Amino acid sequence: MKGYIGRWLILLLALVCVAQAASAFDIKTETVNPASGALEPGQQVNARYVLTYDMITDTGNDETFEFSTGLQNPVWDFIVYRDGVAIYTTKKTGYYPVLTEFEIAYGDGDIELDAQVRGVVPSTGNTKVLVTKIEHLRDEDVRDTHSLTRDVVNAAQVEGSLATQQQRLKDLKADIDEKAADGVDVAAVQAEYNAASQALTSAASAGPSQASSYIASAKTDIDEAIALLDKAWAEKSVADTGAAIESLDGMITYFVENRSMSADPQVVAIMTKRESAVQFYTQAQDNLNAENYPLARSKAGDGLNKANEALTDANALREKIGEGFGLGGDLLLYIGIGVVIVLVVAGVVLYRKKAGWDELG
Numbered sequence: 001m002k003g004y005i006g007r008w009l010i011l012l013l014a015l016v017c018v019a020q021a022a023s024a025f026d027i028k029t030e031t032v033n034p035a036s037g038a039l040e041p042g043q044q045v046n047a048r049y050v051l052t053y054d055m056i057t058d059t060g061n062d063e064t065f066e067f068s069t070g071l072q073n074p075v076w077d078f079i080v081y082r083d084g085v086a087i088y089t090t091k092k093t094g095y096y097p098v099l100t101e102f103e104i105a106y107g108d109g110d111i112e113l114d115a116q117v118r119g120v121v122p123s124t125g126n127t128k129v130l131v132t133k134i135e136h137l138r139d140e141d142v143r144d145t146h147s148l149t150r151d152v153v154n155a156a157q158v159e160g161s162l163a164t165q166q167q168r169l170k171d172l173k174a175d176i177d178e179k180a181a182d183g184v185d186v187a188a189v190q191a192e193y194n195a196a197s198q199a200l201t202s203a204a205s206a207g208p209s210q211a212s213s214y215i216a217s218a219k220t221d222i223d224e225a226i227a228l229l230d231k232a233w234a235e236k237s238v239a240d241t242g243a244a245i246e247s248l249d250g251m252i253t254y255f256v257e258n259r260s261m262s263a264d265p266q267v268v269a270i271m272t273k274r275e276s277a278v279q280f281y282t283q284a285q286d287n288l289n290a291e292n293y294p295l296a297r298s299k300a301g302d303g304l305n306k307a308n309e310a311l312t313d314a315n316a317l318r319e320k321i322g323e324g325f326g327l328g329g330d331l332l333l334y335i336g337i338g339v340v341i342v343l344v345v346a347g348v349v350l351y352r353k354k355a356g357w358d359e360l361g
Helices: 002-022 155-181 187-204 208-258 265-289 293-321 331-360
Strands: 025-033 044-053 063-068 072-082 085-093 111-120 128-138 141-151
Touching: 025 128, 025 141, 044 128, 044 141, 063 111, 111 128, 155 187, 155 208, 187 208, 208 265, 208 293, 265 293
Parallel strands: none
Antiparallel strands: 025 044, 044 111, 063 128, 072 085, 072 111, 128 141
């Protein structure tokens, strides 16, 4: 029993040691000015961090905080607090300042490190800049790390991006006008177009950083408009095919019910083409629901071609047979006409007989 307890104590001690070795730092607050958006070359940037951290207390470990930045002319301010009281302050310069164990180890208590850096975005043409990187090292082993990188834009880059999105907007307008002329519902697309147009107008008169944000917004709006137009175009294509099939069904009903031609080879051929059109139409609907708009338009086009082919045959057949007599829906009309004719003839006969009797006296 004592051996069992001893093994558990050893295991518990090992877990505590591992936890101590694994502990590093937590970022309590992070404040950056400018807070968001792309940065511009030559722009002043300030970053501040408040860290809480734990240290190994034995003297056999060399423990440090190492900082780095890509900002030019960086100036660093460090303050160590214990239980809310500032107990150590130092200022450093350079791209890679280091706080040694002597500077950061202050025994028990609530220990916090306030680290601030001020610098300028370099004018090297890079698209990103490292604002801050923080590493907690023990015996040259990195135990924890945190870094912040921001995008950098310059006037030339912004002008190129603006020109690209302006051309996309122009192409989108032409596409909207073309589809609207074909009967596509472009109301939702037009709303996105208007938003993109306004954003690009604002970008044209803004500084590089703000312009970059406007251009990004316009790009999103244009992408959404293109997707909405693709969907609306597919919906119109599918609807056109459905309308053509509905017209074809009316023609087939006329041949079958009004002219009793269901067994006529020409009508059978029309009905076969109609079934093919319906198959394409069903596939188009399925792809529309699956948001595969190009394939939905393709299948709808196939269905429309087949339906129009059948309609052409149906119109030709109807012109060929004319509006002659046929059993079916008009049968009662013809019977009624026949009855009227019989009654008229009978009336005439009776009238003549009566007139003859009157003459005989």
